[in-house]
Amino acid sequence: MKPLLETRKLTRNFGGLRAVDQIDFSLMPGEIHALIGPNGAGKSTFVNLVCGRIAPSSGAIFFDGKDITTLPAHKRVRLGIAYTFQITSxxxxxxxxxxxxxxxxxxxxxxxxxxxxxxxxxxxxxxxxxxxxxxxxxxxxxxxxxxxxxxxxxxxxxPRLIILDEPTQGLSDGEIDNFNTLMAEIAASATVLLIEHNMDVVMQLAHRITVLEAGKMLAQGSPEEIRANEAVQRAYLGTGI
Known part of the structure; x- marks a missing residue:
């Protein structure tokens, strides 16, 4: 099975700051993939690159095998990429x-x-x-x-791919339970990329997890692999992963 979304050496600089640093990433069809990391890790910048809201400094983005690196955001929506923002829109x-x-x-x-x-x-x-x-x-x-x-x-x-940025923020425990059920249902017909700080939600929903730190990929794997990863434990010391 080929990836639905793939990035190769994806990089974004803001002046002297490298917010996303040569990220190689793949997202498989039907997958719920969580993107986690501390504030400033580059998560929102990465998905803004994927959605076409900002342009990369270098690297490439592929959707369903098609190079979309220079495709404008509205055309990516037409291809089936939907993105909900961290700040409600x-x-x-x-x-x-x-x-x-x-x-x-x-x-x-x-x-x-x-x-x-x-x-x-x-x-x-x-x-x-x-x-x-x-x-x-x-x-x-x-x-x-x-x-x-x-x-x-x-x-x-x-959408074929829906990107959700902090979707459980502000939800009650009961609403989060309903959200988890909804995500499992969505994954039957679409692929989900989830940016989320609630580790209980991440560990329950995600098939795979990618951890970013300072714009670089720190780790990637199953919830069990991420939970046991010492580098992730150090980066998230005290956060309950």
């Missing part, structure tokens, strides 16, 4: 329903969806547990529910 004045409807309309325009918009919206809201909030203005939702709305907007794009 919902339209605060629009209802929950309308936020998701915008994403559903995009799949219809790109030829990746079919059927009635309203049906598609409610199906996605049901998956994330926001059906009862459909008519509420997105800006009035609790922070955790705004994060779930972002996930819903990503799912509405019918």
């Amino acid at each position: 919902v339209y605060a004045q629009l209802s929950v329903f309308d936020n998701v409807a915008l994403a559903v309309q995009r799949t219809l325009a790109d030829g990746r969806g079919e059927g009635h918009i309203g049906t598609g919206v409610m199906e996605v809201l049901e998956r994330v547990g926001l059906t009862n909030h459909a008519s509420v203005a997105a800006g009035q939702l609790a922070y955790g529910h705004q994060r779930l709305l972002e996930v819903a907007m990503g799912l509405a794009l019918k």
Whole structure:
């Protein structure tokens, strides 16, 4: 099986700072892959490179075997890459329903969806547990529910790869349990790249884990391998991995 996503020597410099340093990375179809590391490790910069929000200083990015290194972000979305941001990017004045409807309309325009918009919206809201909030203005939702709305907007794009940046931040324990169930369901039809600080979530969900530190890949492996890795233990001393 060939990787769905692959980076080769991916590097990004900001002046004298090398935020991402020659990262070789692969993501297999149907995988839930967690990307972890301390603040400033380069996680968000790495996924911004993958999504096309910033350009690499050097290296290459491949999606389904196609070189997308210079492809603009909106064209990567059309290929099936969806990214939810660490800071919520919902339209605060629009209802929950309308936020998701915008994403559903995009799949219809790109030829990746079919059927009635309203049906598609409610199906996605049901998956994330926001059906009862459909008519509420997105800006009035609790922070955790705004994060779930972002996930819903990503799912509405019918992605082949969905990248989730701190999706459980602000969720209650019960909502996190529901989120874990949802991720397992999503992995049946899409590939998931997860940036997450909640190690319980990471260890429960991830098939593989990549650890970044100071822009470099510190370790990669199964949850069991990462938990036993001495270098990771040193980098995360006291964090409970």
